[in-house]
Amino acid sequence: MANRTAPFSRFEWMVAWRYMRGIGADGGVSVVTIISLLGITLAVFALVATLAVRSGFRTEFVDTILGANAHVTVYHAARSTPEGGLQRGIPDYQAEAERLSQVAGVTRAAPLIRGQIMANANGRNAGAEVFGITLEDLKGIPRVAGDEATLEGDLSRFDEGVAIGSGVARELGVMVGDRVRLISPDGVKTAFGTSPRVSAYEVVAIFTAGRYDIDRTRIYMPFAEAQSYFNREGFADEIEVMVRDPDKVDEMSPALLGAAGDGALLWSWRDSSGAFLRALSVEDNVMFIILSILVLIASLNIIAGLIMLVRTKSRAIGILRTMGLTEGAVLRIFFLCGVATGVTGTALGLFLGVMFVVNIDFIFAVVNGVGDGGVWDPAIRGIYALPAELRLVDVVKAAALSLGLSFVVTLPPAWRAARMNPVEALRHE
Structure with a gap:
């Protein structure tokens, strides 16, 4: 064997x-x-x-998406006015933001003004997007003003000027304390039509969010100043909503729509970056x-x-x-x-x-x-x-x-x- x-x-x-x-x-x-x-x-x-x-x-x-952008953006479709025109924006934005902030899972709801402009300084031009926001709400954006951000300047002086992305600052050749001119084609309304609006602002802060497309195009302006600059007195263009668990934004949509009211529409971070x-x-x-x-x-x-x-x-x-x-x-x-x-x-x-x-x-x-x-x-x-x-x-x-x-x-x-x-x-x- x-x-x-x-x-x-x-x-x-x-x-x-x-x-x-x-x-x-x-x-x-x-x-x-x-x-x-x-x-x-x-x-x-x-x-x-x-x-x-x-x-x-x-x-x-x-x-970088979740740290510098809204998890959910709430906006309203254009509505007809008694005069026969179209009303865009959110007139009762404060009340709506308060209702949205009460939804379970929401950490912050901030009214925003958004507009496209051309920035000019030192003979250089750069296309940019302005976000009108309050200082308190700006501090709630982690990649811009939180611990995750690389920030130069004094953000406490935000109401005295603007905060710009590092890419915009590099393109224009400006530093903290310099002044930039913001040019909007949809500016002052006169009897002869609308003329471009040109305003100069001090750069009080320069941020680096970690995303090239954000740092290269974004400028933050005080909310009240942005309302005046873009002719949005009494209105907000949209409401930026931050949630505790961004992966559950789809589950929260019905509650958010209910809090926003009739005519509200949602655009989440998954919609913008899902593809x-x-x-x-x-x-x-x-x-x-x-x-x-x-x-x-x-x-x-x-x-x-x-x-x-x-x-x-x-x-x-x-x-x-x-x-x-x-x-x-x-x-x-x-x-x-x-x-x-x-x-x-x-x-x-x-x-x-x-x-x-x-x-x-x-x-x-x-x-x-x-x-x-x-x-x-x-x-x-x-x-x-x-x-x-x-x-x-x-x-x-x-x-x-x-x-x-x-x-x-x-x-x-x-x-x-x-x-x-x-x-x-x-x-x-």
């Missing part, structure tokens, strides 16, 4: 390790093992790094599939290495079988050879991926320096730096995928070795 060894015993590990090292004339096997190891390591590293960058980009993009977020989700899935194929290709190198190992060790397998080693023991020996490569490569790949994410700022600075600062264009990508967020779920997915494929591809050659006829193996040697 064949002598049976305990599954995955020390003897089986010893034989597997000896085979993997490729001793003596069989040294070529170890080269294939190293190639397989490097392939899996690089594939897992690429998978972890890519998933981290995609997660970081999505998180940063959503954070881009869906595109990111599709891209994430496609990238995961592509990189999974890369991991599979790297794992297939294990098959090639094991097939070579089985052919090279056929005589040794025959001897071990005639000495009483069971088919199961042979299968486990070659299974250990393949799995050891997969586990080691996965561990090294995870380590490199984690190190990449931890040091991504330094790596990005080096790459950007080599590319003379032109590697990352915020005008195209919207944010100023390459973000990365290491999430446990991404690491687990990468490890599970790599280990699973390594285990699966190891079984066929290991099974072939186990089923080898020892007599045939020795007769052909």
Whole structure:
């Protein structure tokens, strides 16, 4: 009767390790093992790094949206007046904002004035969008005036001037304390028509919200001044609503519409950025599939290495079988050879991926320096730096995928070795 060894015993590990090292004339096997190891390591590293960058980009993009824009914007369609004209805006904006702020889950409701203007200073012009808002409400915008913002100047003097984005300031060449002229085509109404309105304001603060399109176009003006500047006396254009859980804005829509009253319409952050977020989700899935194929290709190198190992060790397998080693023991020996490569490569790949994410700022600075600062264009990508967020779920997915494929591809050659006829193996040697 064949002598049976305990599954995955020390003897089986010893034989597997000896085979993997490729001793003596069989040294070529170890080269294939190293190639397989490097392939899996690089594939897992690429998978972890890519998933981290995609997660970081999505998180940063959503954070800048929620930190500098309304979670829900409430506005009203144009209404007919007794005189036969159309009335735009919200006349009872204070009462409506108060009702909206009472809705469960709402943290702030602020009336806004919005208008398109051209800013001028130092002989330079820049198109911009003015947001008329009170100082108290402005302080409630995290990415503009909160702890997350990079702010220059004194925001307490907001009622004496305007706060402009860093991109606008850079385009106009102004700093805190300088004056900018704001030009609106829909200005002073006279008997001869409407003439452009031109007003100069001191720049009391310069903010950086972290989004290029916001910093490059946005100017905040005191609410009362914006009403006068845009001919909105007694009206607000819309109400900016911030909620405690932005992911639940759709569930809150009925309550918000009920509080806003007849004729109210809602525009949430999902409406404005939903297409881009869906595109990111599709891209994430496609990238995961592509990189999974890369991991599979790297794992297939294990098959090639094991097939070579089985052919090279056929005589040794025959001897071990005639000495009483069971088919199961042979299968486990070659299974250990393949799995050891997969586990080691996965561990090294995870380590490199984690190190990449931890040091991504330094790596990005080096790459950007080599590319003379032109590697990352915020005008195209919207944010100023390459973000990365290491999430446990991404690491687990990468490890599970790599280990699973390594285990699966190891079984066929290991099974072939186990089923080898020892007599045939020795007769052909």
